[in-house]
Amino acid sequence: MTDQAVRPQDERIVADVRHWLTRAVIGLNLCPFAKSVHVKGQVRYVVSQATRDEDVLDDLERELKGLAEADPEQVDTTLLIVPHALADFLAYNDFLYFADRLLGSLRLDGTLQIASFHPEYQFEGTAPDDIENYTNRAPYPILHLLREDSIARAAEAFPEAEDIYERNMETLRALGHAGWLKWMAGKSDL
Secondary structure, three states: OOHHHOOHHHHHHHHHHHHHHHHHHHOOOOOOOHHHHHHOOOEEEEEOOOOOHHHHHHHHHHHHHHHHHOOOOOOOEEEEEOOOOOOOHHHHHHHHHHHHHHHHHOOOEOOEEEEEEOOOOOOOOOOOOOHHHHHHOOOOOEEEEEEHHHHHHHHHHOOOHHHHHHHHHHHHHHHHHHHHHHHHOOOOOO
8 A cells, every 4th residue: 555556646645745855844843753754655645536425535544444453564644635625624623523423333433543635624613724724734635544552652762742732833933924934845945
């Protein structure tokens, strides 16, 4: 199970997500656990062709089962990229309820979890353009499938894991919108 199943017409989408992952998530250290699986080539990139929520759920079910069965040394995490559906953030947010229900119905609670990223991500209590929202903003809607065991191991290696959220907020506040744009364009170093 690798990302080699990416169709030629989806290569640009995967390239956009890899850029976001390497520049924002790893480059700004928004997730200190991401670098090792990226460097080891253990991230599976899957581009969903779904245009309807039901079809996204079908893709999600297939990828959850696939990740649960995969050798963690080969595939530790999956990014299910959804470029043709769930464009509205509120609809995407509502969809996460069904994604979590699917996880439970597959009896994968406690084995896998789903993290969420979206181009219009907005934390509760923030304004749409608050820079803090950019910690979870990605070029496309993404369902990030993670192994609970991997998260637990990573948290042991990073004793202040509970501080990541606050540190990320501080990083983005210091960067600001203009700094974010320059950083993502590769025109700035920290």
